[in-house]
Amino acid sequence: MKNSIYLDHAATSPIASEVIDVMARAMAEESGNASSIHTVGRSARKALDESRASLAAKLNAKPSEIIFTSGGTEADNMAIFGTAYARQKEGKHIITTAIEHHAVLHACEKLEKEGFTVTYLPVDQTGRIRAEQVKEALRDDTILVTIMYGNNEVGTIQPIAEIGAILKEHTATFHTDAVQAFGLEKMDVEALHVDLLSVSAHKINGPKGIGFLYAKTGVKLTNILYGGSQEKKRRAGTENVPAVIAFAKAAELAGQSSQQRMEQYYGFKNILIEQFQQANIDFHLNGHQTSVLPHVLNVTFPGTDVESFLINLDMAGVLVSSGSACTAGSIDPSHVLVAMYGQNAPELRSSIRFSFGLGLTDELVREAGKRTAEIVKRLTS
Ligand SMILES: Cc1ncc(COP(=O)(O)O)c(C=O)c1O
Known part of the structure; x- marks a missing residue:
């Protein structure tokens, strides 16, 4: 052949070779559980916190606004189910587009079966929506708008900042799936006016099975996993410290x-x-x-x-x-x-x-x- x-x-x-080196070293040296209070645990915690701060800075976010997940799918699910269940008393309407990744679309379809109403905005022949379409679809009971940053199949980028500006006048939580765009496009969560943003490491030459959800301070989210108090009680499960360290390295290289x-x-x-x-x-x-x-x-x-x-x-x-x-x-x-x-x-x-x-x-x-x-x-x- x-x-x-x-x-x-x-x-x-x-995975970039520099990332493999960093991850291999972290697997050997950071064997602790970041929740343990002894020396080995504290060392893992320190490495985790440094990586969190470094990743947060890439988005102009605060370290406490980064919730590590098992990847883009979990970040999307956390954003959608987390918002829907946290805000269902305020309303049950969600707006998305017809071209989202299945991690978003199938989550929305599941919520429809549970009594939520979802508006799937149609796209034009280039795969784009107009920010105006979001404005027209907004209702008093809209609790979530979830629109991807860049499409994984055709590459089309949506007008996220324009939609963010429209949503300043509305109480709906704004989520964007930035899995394909992070690391190439410059992103500032303040400028975009997004509340939630999903990222995955394996699209930027990091390891598979690690990602994060940016969740703006104060945004309402119900947990989708139950267990320990990790990630400030927002995502249970022992953090994969070596993968997080590798993720931060991959993001640093991508940024440069x-x-x-x-x-x-x-x-x-x-x-x-x-x-x-x-x-x-x-x-x-x-x-x-x-x-x-x-x-x-x-x-x-x-x-x-x-x-x-x-x-x-x-x-x-x-x-x-x-x-x-x-x-x-x-x-x-x-x-x-x-x-x-x-x-x-x-x-x-x-x-x-x-x-x-x-x-x-x-x-x-x-x-x-x-x-x-x-x-x-x-x-x-
Ligand atoms: C736009 C988009 N969202 C979400 C995902 C899912 O990410 P992960 O593979 O980390 O679960 C992908 C991966 O294909 C993607 O391209």
């Missing part, structure tokens, strides 16, 4: 390189587009073309069928996916593309997501573009 080129960094991105990586990833997009144009194959891009995450490029190749296309790409060493990781393993069409184009649109059968990250070079991306174009030619001839 040809050398593989990994272009699926939005699904997950490898964000500008340079953004430029590099826009360059990669252009390289792929050039390769497809030069090969004279039919294609079009999905998602917003300017309000977009730099590391995600979703492309439709008319006449291809996504399953055989993905298998052919894999055999040629081009590792991509058709959207969210779970959707890729099943025949369900992407709910994001359905929301953008409608139930029977050809895009649903013929779209591929390329996503960029650690270890890629112009040469590798060019080679991946060439191999992809060859396969498209073969499959559509």
Whole structure:
């Protein structure tokens, strides 16, 4: 098989070697439970607190506003169920969009079964909502607005700051799933006026199974896990100190390189587009073309069928996916593309997501573009 080129960094991105070093050392040296009051426990607590402060600073948040979780899914669930159950006496209406990650959508669907009402805002053909749509959907009983920062399948960025400004005039809690955007886009929770924000380490070259929910001081949240008093009684369970230390290291590295990586990833997009144009194959891009995450490029190749296309790409060493990781393993069409184009649109059968990250070079991306174009030619001839 040809050398593989990994272009699926939005699904997950490898751990940076510096992060592996830091995590290995932490696993050896910080063996304590951060809740223990003896020396070993206090050492773990100190390391945990330092990492918490470092991560909080990336968002202009306070350390006490960071609740560590097992990843983005738990952070989203904590935001949605936590708010719904804490505020259900004030109202039972929630606003979200049709293109959220399933960690948000399936949580909302569960709440509908429990008697909550959810408004799913439709998106335009670029996958974007207008802030005005939120304003129009707001009701007196709206307790939560949950809208993702950047979409994992097509990369479209939502007008979070504009929505935040609208919600200044309303009591609803505002949550954003920033799992794909954190580490690339500069984010300030004060400027965005968000109350809750989800982050996951494995998208930024940190370990899997660790993330956090930023929860603004005073925001009402009911616990979703019961047990010990960790995370100021907001999330029970012994903290994974080595993973948290590694997460902070990954965020530090991401912050230092964000500008340079953004430029590099826009360059990669252009390289792929050039390769497809030069090969004279039919294609079009999905998602917003300017309000977009730099590391995600979703492309439709008319006449291809996504399953055989993905298998052919894999055999040629081009590792991509058709959207969210779970959707890729099943025949369900992407709910994001359905929301953008409608139930029977050809895009649903013929779209591929390329996503960029650690270890890629112009040469590798060019080679991946060439191999992809060859396969498209073969499959559509
Ligand atoms: C936008 C978005 N939200 C949430 C998640 C879930 O994060 P995790 O894999 O850490 O549970 C993902 C991961 O694919 C994502 O892309």
